[in-house]
Amino acid sequence: MTTKEKIIKSSILLFNQQGMVNVRLQHIADQTGISVGNLAYHFYSKEAIIDSIVKQLNEILTPVIDEEKDLPGLMDFDTQLAIYYHLLMKYSFFFTDLIELQRNFPKQYKSRKLITDKVIQQIHNWLIEHEKQGLLKEELREGHYGIIAHTIWMIITFYLTRPIDHGSPEDSERVFKEMVWSQILPHLTENGRIEFDLLIERLLDSFTEESSTPQV
Numbered sequence: 001m002t003t004k005e006k007i008i009k010s011s012i013l014l015f016n017q018q019g020m021v022n023v024r025l026q027h028i029a030d031q032t033g034i035s036v037g038n039l040a041y042h043f044y045s046k047e048a049i050i051d052s053i054v055k056q057l058n059e060i061l062t063p064v065i066d067e068e069k070d071l072p073g074l075m076d077f078d079t080q081l082a083i084y085y086h087l088l089m090k091y092s093f094f095f096t097d098l099i100e101l102q103r104n105f106p107k108q109y110k111s112r113k114l115i116t117d118k119v120i121q122q123i124h125n126w127l128i129e130h131e132k133q134g135l136l137k138e139e140l141r142e143g144h145y146g147i148i149a150h151t152i153w154m155i156i157t158f159y160l161t162r163p164i165d166h167g168s169p170e171d172s173e174r175v176f177k178e179m180v181w182s183q184i185l186p187h188l189t190e191n192g193r194i195e196f197d198l199l200i201e202r203l204l205d206s207f208t209e210e211s212s213t214p215q216v
Contacts, residue, residue, distance in 0.1 A: 003032075003034065003038070003042060004042045004043075006032050006033075006034075007028060007032050007034075007039060007042055007043060007049065008049065008052060008053060008056065010028050010031035010032040011023070011028050011049045011050075011053065012053060012090070012091065012093070013031065014027055014028060014031055015053075015093035015097070016091075016092045016093045019093065019096075019097055019100065020046075020050065020093055020097045020100050020101065020104070020105075021097070021100050021104065023046070024046075025039055025040070025045075025046060028046075028049070047105055047107075047108070050101075050105055050108050051105075051107070051108055053091070053094070054094075054108045054111050054112060055111075057087070057091055057094060057115075058111065058115050060087065061087070061115055061119070062115075064080070064083055065115070065118045065119050065122045073195070073199075074130075074135070074192070074195050074196055074199060074200055075199045075200070077126055078177065078181075078199075078200055081176070081177050081180055082173070082177075084119075084156050085173050085176050085177070088156065088159060088160065088176075092160055094112070095156075095157050095158070095159075095160060096160050096161055098157065116153065116157075119153060119156075120149050120150055120153045121149075123149040123152055123153065124145060124146050124149035127145040127148060127149060127184075128145055130192070131145065134189055134191055134192075135188065135189060135191055135192035135195065136184070136187050136188060136189060136192055137187050137188070137189055148183050148184070148187075151183055152180050152183055155176075155179050155180055155183070156180070159176055159179070174204055177204060178204060181196075181200065181204075
């Protein structure tokens with residue numbers, strides 16, 4: 001791992017633990033095991049570090065939200081949720097420090113908004129496509145699935161800020177998925193519900209079984 005990569009790794013760790021605004025370059029240098037001068041050689045400011053992290057995250061998300069990715073079934077969407085969940089865990093500050101990002105780093109916030117808009121659009125496209133396939137009911141009113149897409153993204157964004165215990169890692173991912181699926185379940189057709197019960201419900205139950213299995 002290069003020094004630059006170590007700096008990024010240390011920054012993500014500290015931002016997640018303490019919040020962006022509370023972390024100084026000295027903290028990052030200490031965590032990385034280098035001098036501030038050495039850090040400044042690679043990144044001239046905290047903004048430059050955040051910019052690099054945002055670009056890293058965008059590179060990860062871009063293929064995930066590829067416009068050509070049609071997510072043909074319910075299981076594909078559930079897999080997508082798993083990806084979002086693990087990114088949420090790894091880059092938690094990027095979601096929980098949203099207001100600080102907007103206030104202090106507008107350039108990086110703008111970049112974040114562009115990727116966010118693409119995610120919401122992909123979710124919306126998925127809902128509309130599955131309405132056409134007969135897995136989702138017809139929209140209650142025009143634009144309703146667009147609102148659901150925004151609501152799902154809000155759950156993803158603010159999941160970690162909910163004021164209750166998330167439980168074990170297995171429980172946390174299950175609850176995360178259940179919160180998202182709760183927005184879709186009322187709109188499933190009979191065929192959609194059959195697919196959900198056969199695939200998604202069984203998968204969600206497996207999290208409960210894993211978390212209750214004694215560790216040896």
